[in-house]
Amino acid sequence: MNLNPDQLTNYANTFLNVLIDYSPKLISAFIILFAGLYIIRLINRFIRTLMVRRNLDPTLTRFLADILLWVLRVILFVSFISKLGIETSSFVAILGAMGLAVGLSLQGSLSNFAGGMLIILFKPFRVNDIIEAQGVTGTVSEIQIFVTKLINANNQTIFVPNGSLSNGNIINYSLQKIRRADLTIAISYDTDIKKVKDIITAVLKNNPKVLQTPAADVSVKNLTDSSIQLAVRPWATNEDFWGVYADTLENCKHAFDSAGIVVQPFVKESSKNNNKTTDPLL
Known part of the structure; x- marks a missing residue:
């Protein structure tokens, strides 16, 4: 199609007129955009500083600040396109439909997200807790929004989803400063119970890591067909717990050997109806 000079002039004039008429909206829209970005940055910085001063959890601080940042950016974008004269009702409807679709497809992730928020807010455990x-079982290495990272005794990293973690039972071994060990020692019926209890009590008193308050307990736990089971319950700090656990067993064995007391091995009980078995492993 050939355009003559008059037509080109008319198109140019029309474009200039539209540009002149539309330029106030365009200029004001970009002013809102740049001013809004600057204000959002200031608000985000202020909120982060405020939450840090309130000693909020660093994970929660970072997450809430990021959520606020993106919410303000979405509001600013809607205001920007609205100032340009673009209809925003359909755009908001599309965003709502997209949010619903994403929410339905990420139900498990949203459950973990909600669990992470509950853990961060109510703090049933903290970083470095066991x-x-x-x-x-492990030491809490990091509390993330969707998962909690644990390091077990074998130095393996375990990721536990926050959804199941927040809805299940949690044993926090670090919440209290002291902890009780529950040990079982079996002796034969021919052994003097009082003598054995005195020996164990002396072993516990000679261990400086065993707390004197609360006092350790040594008592009869159970009477089985093959042995008398004694419950040995010393108290120790969290740092000394496993040392006390191992030392108690080892020192009791040495003390029993010196006193001529034989520890009764645990015997697996079996039914008389199983006497006909020919399997040598049973």
Whole structure:
């Protein structure tokens, strides 16, 4: 199509007129955009500083600040396109539909997200606490929004989803400063119970890591067909717990050997109806 000079002039004039008429909206829209970005940055910085001063959890501080940042950016973008004269009702409807679709497809992730928020807010455990939950035990290395990272005794990293973690039972071994060990020692029926209890009590008193308050307890736990089971319950700090656990067993064995007391081995009980078995392993 050939355009003559008059048509080009008319198109140019029309474009200039539209540009002149639309330029106030365009200029004001970009002023709102740049001013809004600057104000959002100031608000985000102020909120982060305020939460740090209130000693909020660093993970929660970072997450809430990021959420606020993106919410303000979405509001600013809607205001920007609205100032340009673009209809925003359909745009908001599209955003709502997209949010619903994403929410339905990420139900598990949203559950973990909600669990992470509950853990961060109510703090059933903190970083460096030793916990037992969901069948695993370890030291809390990091509390993330969707998962909690544990380091077990074998130096293996375990990621536990926050959804199941927040809805299940949690044993926090670090919440209290002291901890009781529960040990079982079996002796034969021919052994003098009082003598054995005195020996164990002396072993516990000679261990400086065993706390005197609360006092350790040594008592009869159970009478089985093959042995008398004694419950030995010393108290120790969290740092000394496993040392006290191992030292008590080892020192009691040495003391029993010196006194001529034989520890009764645990015997696996079996039914008389199983006497006909021919399996040598049973």
